[in-house]
Amino acid sequence: MAFNNRLLRALSPADQETLRPHLRWSELERGTVLVSPDEPITHVWFPESGLTSIIAMAGTDQGIEVGLAGRDGLVGMPLVLDADRTPHRIFMQVTGAGYRIDGDLFRTVLDDHAGIRKLLLRYVQAYSTQTTYTALSNAMHTVEERLARWLLMSHDRQDADEIPLTHDFLALMLGVRRPSVTIALHSLEGLGFIKATRGLVLVRKREELEEFAGAGYGIPEAEYERLIGQLR
Amino acid sequence: MGLTLIKFTDTKSMPRFFLHIDDGTQRIKDEEGSELLDLTAARGEALDAARQLWASAILAGHDIKAHRFVITDHDGRVLETVDMDDVLPKRLTGRLGL
Numbered sequence: 153m154a155f156n157n158r159l160l161r162a163l164s165p166a167d168q169e170t171l172r173p174h175l176r177w178s179e180l181e182r183g184t185v186l187v188s189p190d191e192p193i194t195h196v197w198f199p200e201s202g203l204t205s206i207i208a209m210a211g212t213d214q215g216i217e218v219g220l221a222g223r224d225g226l227v228g229m230p231l232v233l234d235a236d237r238t239p240h241r242i243f244m245q246v247t248g249a250g251y252r253i254d255g256d257l258f259r260t261v262l263d264d265h266a267g268i269r270k271l272l273l274r275y276v277q278a279y280s281t282q283t284t285y286t287a288l289s290n291a292m293h294t295v296e297e298r299l300a301r302w303l304l305m306s307h308d309r310q311d312a313d314e315i316p317l318t319h320d321f322l323a324l325m326l327g328v329r330r331p332s333v334t335i336a337l338h339s340l341e342g343l344g345f346i347k348a349t350r351g352l353v354l355v356r357k358r359e360e361l362e363e364f365a366g367a368g369y370g371i372p373e374a375e376y377e378r379l380i381g382q383l384r
Numbered sequence: 385m386g387l388t389l390i391k392f393t394d395t396k397s398m399p400r401f402f403l404h405i406d407d408g409t410q411r412i413k414d415e416e417g418s419e420l421l422d423l424t425a426a427r428g429e430a431l432d433a434a435r436q437l438w439a440s441a442i443l444a445g446h447d448i449k450a451h452r453f454v455i456t457d458h459d460g461r462v463l464e465t466v467d468m469d470d471v472l473p474k475r476l477t478g479r480l481g482l
Contacts, residue, residue, distance in 0.1 A: 295440055319416045330418055331403050331433035331453070332440065338412045350415045 196228035202248015222309030
């Protein structure tokens with residue numbers, strides 16, 4: 153059976169067979185918390201679909217999205233880096249499903265299989281590039297440009313052109329008040345790039361959206377493809 | 385697995401307020417609304433949002449002084465309006481002749 157997760161896909165057949173007996177299927181409903189701040193990480197997830205958000209917390213109930221992973225990546229990255237927890241919160245932002253593997257087992261597999269370890273370390277590098285460009289975007293770009301970037305990143309990680317998102321989520325992703333999201337969606341819609349309806353954003357003109365997003369989009373994606381393989 | 389679901393809003397008791405934006409010629413509709421404690425909280429949300437919208441508008445060279453928030457309930461009943469320049473410092477509004 154072929155994997156949809158790009159990391160599992162990029163593994164050699166032998167490395168895939170090493171992991172396969174340890175993988176357990178998980179349905180991952182929107183809002184499911186996969187990693188809680190400062191608590192031991194018990195599992196690593198390889199999403200086959202859906203989107204996870206990595207949130208840097210400001211206090212207990214506020215934060216901003218600092219990273220995004222779906223079928224391109226994994227959840228539980230600290231375990232790849234020999235750490236057992238993170239101050240971040242990671243949750244499902246778009247419902248999906250994927251494989252999970254027990255954390256202790258995962259570490260043992262990494263110790264014994266250099267091919268798996270090296271691929272996942274390259275993913276950490278690709279992910280880290282993504283977060284640095286999120287920093288760039290947060291500092292240099294308008295809410296409209298950041299929204300465009302964010303929609304493209306979500307679009308990359310799914311097959312359909314319709315992205316199921318609420319304005320509440322988008323506000324959390326972009327670290328802005330909800331009316332700023334309303335205005336930004338309205339602007340992008342006015343340009344004909346997207347169509348926003350309740351709980352759903354339809355990507356209509358992807359190339360134009362890429363151009364509009366500017367420097368925030370493209371470099372991390374190219375880096376991913378150089379290090380891992382096809383992203384979309 | 386005992387995974388917890390993140391709780392974003394308390395759906396039990398709080399009413400939903402819609403913060404539409406009138407830009408002088410058209411209404412940009414708030415399709416989803418926010419669950420907030422009461423109208424005072426909704427007005428506070430509009431004022432905070434107005435500060436953020438001004439910040440973006442000034443950086444982009446746009447003028448939004450004709451914009452205002454129209455706060456409605458689920459049935460579209462207008463509960464309150466909040467002008468964008470309500471949040472501008474008085475000294476600034478004086479100088480700009482607003």
